[in-house]
Amino acid sequence: MIQSPGFLLTILAFVLVIGPLVFIHEMGHYLAGRWFGVKAEAFSIGFGREIAGWTDRRGTRWKLGWLPLGGYVKFDGDMNPASQPDAAWLSLPAAERQRTFQAKPVWQRAIIVAAGPAVNLTAAVLILAGFAFFYGVNATPAVVGRIEPNSAAMRAGLRAGDRITALGGRTITTFADMATYTALRPDEQIRVDYARGGKPASTSLKIGVTTERDRFGNTFRKGVLGIRSARPEYRRIPLWQAPGYGLAMTGDVLRGTLDGLGQIITGRRSVDELGGPLKIAKISGEQFSLGWPALVWLIAMISINLGFINLLPVPMLDGGHLFFYAIEAVRRRPVTPQVAEWAYRGGLAALLALMLFVTLNDLGSFGLWKNLAGLIG
Structure with missing residues (x-):
């Protein structure tokens, strides 16, 4: 519902x-x-x-x-x-x-x-x-607890007890690191580095794809390996260490943003995923309905x-x-007023074009264009 x-x-x-x-x-x-x-x-x-x-x-x-x-x-x-x-x-x-x-x-x-x-x-x-x-942080180690049947991990030969150390060359420490990395890369071929019995090994696999639907009707296409953890671990962080974790999490979000932007630029992710104020308003309402923490x-x-x-x-x-x-x-001197003026005019035009594009994207995500097409048809 x-x-x-x-x-x-x-x-x-x-x-x-x-x-x-x-x-x-x-x-x-x-x-x-x-x-x-x-x-x-x-x-x-x-x-x-x-x-x-x-x-x-x-x-x-x-x-x-x-x-x-x-x-x-x-x-x-x-x-x-x-x-x-x-x-x-x-x-x-x-x-x-x-x-x-x-x-x-x-x-x-x-x-x-x-x-x-x-x-x-x-x-x-x-x-x-x-x-x-x-609330603490998810400190579940990146150790394979169970492999889903017919999953990317099973086809790559991973086994229970393997400790994932890197995905696509990026160091992995926790299960959350692994889930975040794979979620952004559905259908991508990557290298997996892991340790089995204390010995390093590596393999390659193609990340699986799943489509999820939340309670608000939003659908998400995300990558999955088909790996389950053995036992989730959450750890409360002392107050004096919390800013460091906040800084690290902010860095992770920024890196994810850069990854997503790079995927859009290279065509691996659809520009339809870009959103503007209307989409932010929609998501804000949905998160508010879930409670203040969300x-x-x-x-x-x-x-x-x-x-x-x-x-x-x-x-x-x-x-x-x-x-x-x-x-x-x-240069020890500013750029000429003429150069600055034309640059800012170009920047303004680009921002207005982007705003128009993301607004049209937002309206499309709300089903406006499909509804109009249905009325015209």
């Missing part, structure tokens, strides 16, 4: 997920800017027309926009998307110009820009550290991806700014 969280719960969950993540991202920029003496003109959650706001004693306008799909901090003198000095900036009084973003050395500007993604990644580390402390876990996953995406060297994103600052640091 397919369960639906409902429209209102979905909207609420989406706000609870996106709102705090956008806030802490922009707060990272804001606090780093204040640290270096840059005045902020505006701090906005959401885009478009202001629906509520106030001005603090420093002159910063804190506001909510009607379109809750992001946010921004506008620093003094930040008069164009590329944050390039212009005639209006040059005309400012010297004392006022010193408080502007463009007046700061390149290393300070880089820190201010990088602070947003850094805070997102730090938030994820802390959330995952909390899960490690309160929603908080989702917040950590999206926070990691938000930090990662913003670090990509694409103009209009934080990573694009950092790319230009790196060029400026090497």
